Amino acid sequence: xxxxxxxxxxxxxxxxxxxxxxxxxxxxxxxxxxxxxxxxxxxxxxxxxxxxxxxxxxxxxxxxxxxxxxxxxxxxxxxxxxxxxxxxxxxxxxxxxxxxxxxxxxxxxxxxxxxxxxxxxxxxxxxxxxxxxxxxxxxxxxxxxxxxxxxxxxxxxxxxxxxxxxxxxxxxxxxxxxxxxxxxxxxxxxxxxxxxxxxxxxxxxxxxxxxxxxxxxxxxxxxxxxxxxxxxxxxxxxxxxxxxxxxxxxxxxxx
Amino acid sequence: xxxxxxxxxxxxxxxxxxxxxxxxxxxxxxxxxxxxxxxxxxxxxxxxxxxxxxxxxxxxxxxxxxxxxxxxxxxxxxxxxxxxxxxxxxxxxxxxxxxxxxxxxxxxxxxxxxxxxxxxxxxxxxxxxxxxxxxxxxxxxxxxxxxxxxxxxxxxxxxxxxxxxxxxxxxxxxxxxxxxxxxxxxxxxxxxxxxxxxxxxxxxxxxxxxxxxxxxxxxxxxxxxxxxxxxxxxxxxxxxxxxxxxxxxxxxxxxxxxxxxxxxxxxxxxxxxxxxxxxxxxxxxxxxxxxxxxxxxxxxxxxxxxxxxxxxxxxxxxxxxxxxxxxxxxxxxxxxxxxxxxxxxxxxxxxxxxxxxxxxxxxxxxx
Ligand code: SF4
Numbered sequence: 001x002x003x004x005x006x007x008x009x010x011x012x013x014x015x016x017x018x019x020x021x022x023x024x025x026x027x028x029x030x031x032x033x034x035x036x037x038x039x040x041x042x043x044x045x046x047x048x049x050x051x052x053x054x055x056x057x058x059x060x061x062x063x064x065x066x067x068x069x070x071x072x073x074x075x076x077x078x079x080x081x082x083x084x085x086x087x088x089x090x091x092x093x094x095x096x097x098x099x100x101x102x103x104x105x106x107x108x109x110x111x112x113x114x115x116x117x118x119x120x121x122x123x124x125x126x127x128x129x130x131x132x133x134x135x136x137x138x139x140x141x142x143x144x145x146x147x148x149x150x151x152x153x154x155x156x157x158x159x160x161x162x163x164x165x166x167x168x169x170x171x172x173x174x175x176x177x178x179x180x181x182x183x184x185x186x187x188x189x190x191x192x193x194x195x196x197x198x199x200x201x202x203x204x205x206x207x208x209x210x211x212x213x214x215x216x217x218x219x220x221x222x223x224x225x226x227x228x229x230x231x232x233x234x235x236x237x238x239x240x241x242x243x244x245x246x247x248x249x250x251x252x253x254x255x
Numbered sequence: 256x257x258x259x260x261x262x263x264x265x266x267x268x269x270x271x272x273x274x275x276x277x278x279x280x281x282x283x284x285x286x287x288x289x290x291x292x293x294x295x296x297x298x299x300x301x302x303x304x305x306x307x308x309x310x311x312x313x314x315x316x317x318x319x320x321x322x323x324x325x326x327x328x329x330x331x332x333x334x335x336x337x338x339x340x341x342x343x344x345x346x347x348x349x350x351x352x353x354x355x356x357x358x359x360x361x362x363x364x365x366x367x368x369x370x371x372x373x374x375x376x377x378x379x380x381x382x383x384x385x386x387x388x389x390x391x392x393x394x395x396x397x398x399x400x401x402x403x404x405x406x407x408x409x410x411x412x413x414x415x416x417x418x419x420x421x422x423x424x425x426x427x428x429x430x431x432x433x434x435x436x437x438x439x440x441x442x443x444x445x446x447x448x449x450x451x452x453x454x455x456x457x458x459x460x461x462x463x464x465x466x467x468x469x470x471x472x473x474x475x476x477x478x479x480x481x482x483x484x485x486x487x488x489x490x491x492x493x494x495x496x497x498x499x500x501x502x503x504x505x506x507x508x509x510x511x512x513x514x515x516x517x518x519x520x521x522x523x524x525x526x527x528x529x530x531x532x533x534x535x536x537x538x539x540x541x542x543x544x545x546x547x548x549x550x551x552x553x554x555x556x557x558x559x560x561x562x563x564x565x566x567x568x569x570x571x572x573x574x575x576x577x578x579x580x581x582x583x584x585x586x587x588x589x590x591x592x593x594x595x596x597x598x599x600x601x602x603x604x605x606x607x608x609x610x611x612x613x614x615x616x617x618x619x620x621x622x
Contacts, residue, residue, distance in 0.1 A: 022324020024611045049617040052375050073472075073619060075505045082622045102505035105546055158321040211320045 019206025122146025160187025196229025339384030357588030509548025
């Protein structure tokens with residue numbers, strides 16, 4: 001099936017993005033990436049340790065993958081912009097996942113500051129993928145500010161609750177002419193499949209894979225679920241009907 | 256409004272009565288809740304809850320893994336000076352103690368920094384005794400400037416400061432504050448702080464909040480367990496953390512659970528805090544504050560520390576010395592207290608890997 005996701009001119013055949021912050025060892029990351037087939041991997045600049053090769057996560061990401069640093073730790077647009085610039089120098093990648101969080105209790109993103117940061121960074125030539133609370137209006141502003149995709153959360157980070165924001169994400173998918181990548185909250189492969197069936201362009205998963213007993217197998221499970229969900233979406237699913245349809249219509253006699 | 260107002264609300268509260276009346280069904284209900292209130296948290300500190308340590312541990316582990324993954328931040332303390340003007344009954348640096356006093360010169364700070372940095376650590380906690388005369392803010396600032404060449408994150412554990420002073424240090428490159436209230440009980444506080452500026456309970460109590468106002472990135476609080484009935488001090492520690500977390504959501508709030516350690520002097524803790532008590536406190540805090548960081552220092556024995564990994568701890572100190580100049584300087588000052596886990600950074604790193612956790616040497620970068 002030749003079904004490519006195109007982000008800022010980059011063709012991707014995998015619709016599973018991987019987060020790297022919660023693994024038990026960097027050493028497992030290459031296997032996770034290989035078995036998942038992921039082509040986009042996000043890393044937090046705050047964790048990139050260039051001084052010690054063994055601790056430097058970048059050394060564990062296979063060549064050919066797109067490294068998408070994130071601005072984790074940024075509390076406002078200004079900090080996100082500064083982190084993005086340092087990250088571009090450190091990783092040699094102009095992809096950036098904007099993460100602006102000033103709520104440490106629930107880790108919910110600040111859409112307003114995210115829009116401001118997106119505007120500045122897109123102008124500087126970054127390929128900007130903002131992490132956001134699902135909101136159509138904010139997504140439109142992000143698009144206008146130059147975002148290459150939008151990344152609404154399915155549920156708060158790390159909750160593994162699945163697609164709790166389903167209705168809002170659905171509206172974004174229907175209305176926004178940008179890839180919508182569901183990020184955060186997906187706890188099971190079935191959640192990822194659900195997002196893909198809904199029409200999401202991709203999903204980003206970290207906690208559910210990183211904290212599984214067997215992260216490598218879980219990565220593959222997610223990859224399969226993402227493929228299945230995407231295939232179902234493309235195949236066009238039967239509409240969900242409010243009323244059961246009798247096989248011989250009850251009002252057929254009227255014709 | 257300050258946390259003091261919250262503290263005062265519990266002034267007449269009968270803790271013993273509440274703690275002794277907790278029932279099985281209450282605990283079961285609390286364990287099934289997603290969000291705990293203050294009294295739920297207190298109930299988890301009761302004797303009754305001790306019978307439920309295993310289910311508490313299972314839930315704490317789940318919450319910790321979900322929120323922090325399998326990563327544990329490593330840091331080490333660097334003592335800049337042991338000069339102190341206070342008489343705290345429980346501390347080796349007490350100004351009445353005849354110990355070898357020392358303050359690092361900036362050259363010595365660099366030497367210590369090099370020695371620590373060579374172990375790979377990128378997070379450092381700098382400490383001083385409480386003496387504005389020997390270690391004024393300007394000296395701390397100078398040290399920070401040296402340390403910035405070696406570390407990506409610098410926290411301070413020094414005497415409480417004014418908001419403007421915190422802002423000044425943040426400007427210089429400090430991103431974290433650790434400050435223990437020692438005990439939240441104002442009366443006990445006055446008893447154990449015999450003399451010196453530290454007797455100002457309110458000034459200390461409000462200091463973490465001043466750091467938040469100054470926009471400190473992370474603030475770590477705690478009580479020195481053993482000075483007072485731990486149920487109360489653990490309760491107020493959790494409440495204080497929750498107060499700060501709610502009011503300053505942009506600050507990363509964490510708690511430490513230090514227990515009194517042997518030191519130069521002969522203060523005997525009035526209250527014992529057993530390993531089991533410590534575990535209960537940690538689990539209750541994790542359930543009450545799923546997103547708060549939890550630190551266990553080298554005050555605790557290796558075996559205990561190892562077993563706490565995965566339950567709630569998110570930060571460990573490693574390769575610690577409480578001596579001024581303890582990492583690289585020949586002429587060292589006396590230490591603040593005895594450390595129980597003397598393992599090197601490499602040993603701690605290997606232990607974490609063997610337990611299926613990743614040691615994180617760098618989790619923040621000054622920007
Ligand atoms: S606890 Fe702090 S203030 Fe008290 S004696 Fe020790 S160093 Fe000084």
